[in-house]
Amino acid sequence: MRTFILMMTMLLCYTAGIAQETRNITGKVTNENGDALTGVCVVVKGTTYGIATNAEGMFTLTVSTSPTTLIFSFVGFITQEIEVKEHTMVNVVLKEEITTLQEIVVVGYAEQKVSNYNAAAVSSKPNKGERRRAAAQANKFSIADAVPEDFNTEEYDGINENIFHGALQNPLSTFSIDVDAASYSNVRRFINLGQRPPKDAVRIEEMVNYFNYDYAKPKDEAPFAVHTEISTAPWNSKHRLVSIGLQGKQIPTKDLPASNLVFLIDVSGSMSDANKLPLLKSSFTMLVQALREEDFVSIVVYAGAAGLVLEPTSGAEKNKIIEALDRLEAGGSTAGGEGINLAYDIAKKHFKKDGNNRVILATDGDFNVGESSNASMEELIEEKRKEGVFLTVLGYGMGNYKDSKMETLADKGNGNYAYIDNLTEARKVLVNEFGGTLFTIAKDVKLQIEFNPTKVQAYRLIGYENRAIKDEDFNNDKKDAGELGSGHTVTALYEIIPVDVQSDFYKVDRLKYQTTKITDEAKKSGELMTIKLRYKKPNEETSALMVHSLIDSDTELSRTSDNFRWSASVAAFGMLLRESEYVKNFSYHDVVELAQSARGKDNEGYRIEFINMVKAFGPIARK
Structure with missing residues (x-):
């Protein structure tokens, strides 16, 4: 690679x-x-x-x-x-690499065949050190400091892929939105290092939502607009694919509320690597440059203990904030719980009414002192979010990276989560998407879809496995859900088996003792599904309801929007990485072709990066 x-x-x-x-x-x-x-x-x-x-x-x-x-x-x-x-x-x-990765290595997760880093330099059965030396020779530089020798302590929560559910027996599908994009940049990191990502590191919804989509902006007072589209599922011509897109209202930077930000920075010994604390400092410097005079920053650090190293300081004093960042050094153990408590105390002490109150946690997630288990961290963050302070989690590093803990913190803390693997990603998250990352326009956003059994035999939600909500909790305003930032887009995809299609993926015998009656309204309706959304304004605790219905337009895949085809191509790549049974007849070449047809403007170059990454990952023919 x-x-x-x-x-x-x-x-x-x-x-x-x-x-x-x-x-x-x-x-x-x-x-x-x-x-x-x-x-x-x-x-x-x-x-x-x-x-x-x-x-x-x-x-x-x-x-x-x-x-x-x-x-x-x-x-x-x-x-x-x-x-x-x-x-x-x-x-x-630059010329494209003719020899692509035929077989990918997974270091520390499973025994796999060796990847073909360099056909001339790598023997048929090199050890790990030989592979690295061969890669370094091919790249003409040393990677001794970049790739840890022991790459087997990263942690990811298990994911059980969503299956097809019968629309007659299970007419409702309920879940929380997810605007996180950490999985995509983390997956990219693995691939760029010549490794196959662990399956549980691949959260398809986060890969899809890494990209912005050209949805029309809301025209009324609602914080977001809803857009739907339907066509043939690219990986199964018998199935249909539904896209549900949310476009958040874009608030100009000058009109954003004043910020009370607390940088909570892990300075423990595990953060000493170049791709951790040094990258972290550079990332936060980018963010500081974007702050205004009315925005204030405090800095809390933690290692063996937690401490306040910068009192609230105006964004007008950028040099003072940056100098405080520059002085940080890594060393010691990791008292993450103590740091979180102190950061929230500082945020609460300087709370801005009607402002943006937020803790920005930057860490590799390797907490080992005090409250450190996922359960205890979850309980701590759930308690803290009641104080009206939002949370942004920024992950750094590799080798000991604790993705499961980071995701838990963001999910339970009215927050969002990004993985920063280089300065380009830091700029995307903290500069290009400044408003979406740091300013919430709607919280506890939940979706509930009701499928019409006269049109839909079965359905499955692609991704969002760890965002599922009980159907009865859709109307429960005490139930936590995802947040939507200024200008953010969110996309969800459903794969549908029409009623007249025989599919290998859904076969259920008729019930012997009971039947479910379909209403006359359902039989007369041309609607495929009804989408209900609940959300709260950032400073309110009572939700509002939006309702949107969808009728199948019979649009050919080639005539769908770039938004539709692009999200489908990214989802297909995610399913291939997860070795999903639902996409077994689709190839990496098919992903590239679909993505190339939907690249669009791509002003920031994120989409061509994806296309090149897919090309490099598998044996893909040139277009």
Whole structure:
């Protein structure tokens, strides 16, 4: 697997070692078709100084006036080294990797065959150290500090994939929305390191919701608009696929309420790696640069104990906040519970009425002192959320990463959860999606779908396995659910078996002792389903109800929106990663073709990154 590991070595983008006499080298990186490549890693050879290309494929590096060699690397493409002498403009065309990952290695989770990092350099049965040395040789840099030797202590909650349910026997499907996107960037990290993600690390709804969708914005006072679409399921021509999209109202930054933010930062010994505390500092510096004068920041840290290192400070004093971040060093054990208590106490003490009160927790989740179990953490966060303080969880690192704990904290704390694996992801979460990440416009958002048994034989919700809610809790305003941020989009997909279709995935014998009567209204109705949504405004405890019905439009897949086809392609990739039985006749090549047809504008380059990642993951023919 080629060299997105380089992203791990450029997290700080140090300028050390560059002579005082410098010059700027600019350029553009494209593929052989002339398309700009976003996120290409451009590094000065022999250093950790580098940058990633922007949405237009452009980069600018300040280097010494002496001859300099630049390394250009991007997942799915052949790494290039270019010596730059007197030139100041360098345009590079990267060629796609012909030899892709035929078999993926899973380190620490299961015994798998060895991945083909480099056909010439890797023997048929290399050990783990040999694989790393071969990968490093192929990439022309050392990864000793980037990849831990022991990669077997990460924790993920188990996921049992949703099955088909009969619409006659189980007419209701109820779940909480999920705007988290941590699973996608975490999955990308595994693939970029040449490893197959553990199945339970793949949460399909988070992969789908990593991307923004071009849904129409709400026109009335509701905080979000509802959009539905239906067509053929790409992976099963006998089935239908329904998309339910929510588009949150976009609040201009200048109109956002004043913030009372508490940075809760893990500075324990496990955070010393370059892709943890150093990356964390750079990430938070980006966020600080986006703050306004009316926004205030406090900093709480925890290791063996917790402490306040910065009293509430205005966003106008950016240098003071950044200097406090720069002084942080890692060491000691991890008293996460104590840190959470102190952070919420600070947030409550400086609570802004009608403002944005939020704790931003940044950690690898490896708590080992005091309250540290998932159950105790869940109880602690459930108690704290009653104080009106929201939570954002940012995950860092690998090897000992505790995804299960991070997800629990975000789910139970009126929060959201992102995994930061590089500076590009940090910019996406904390700058590009600033409002959606930090400002809630609707909380406890729940959906309940009622299926018409005269149209639907069976259905299954794709993903959202750990977001299921009891049907009777839909109308229970005490039941916690997901939050929607300013400008956020949320997409949910249902796969449907029509009533006149025989399917291998749903076969139930007729009941002997009872029957279920279908109403005349259902028989007369052309509706496939009715969608009900409940939500609360951020400062209220009584929910409002929205109702939306869907009629099958018989639209061909090729005539659906880019939104529909893109979300379907990402969901299909997630199912392939999970080795789902429902997508066994679909291939990685099919995912790429579907995604390429729906790429759209892709201003930030996130979609082409996905396409290249899928190409690199499996044996996929060129388009």
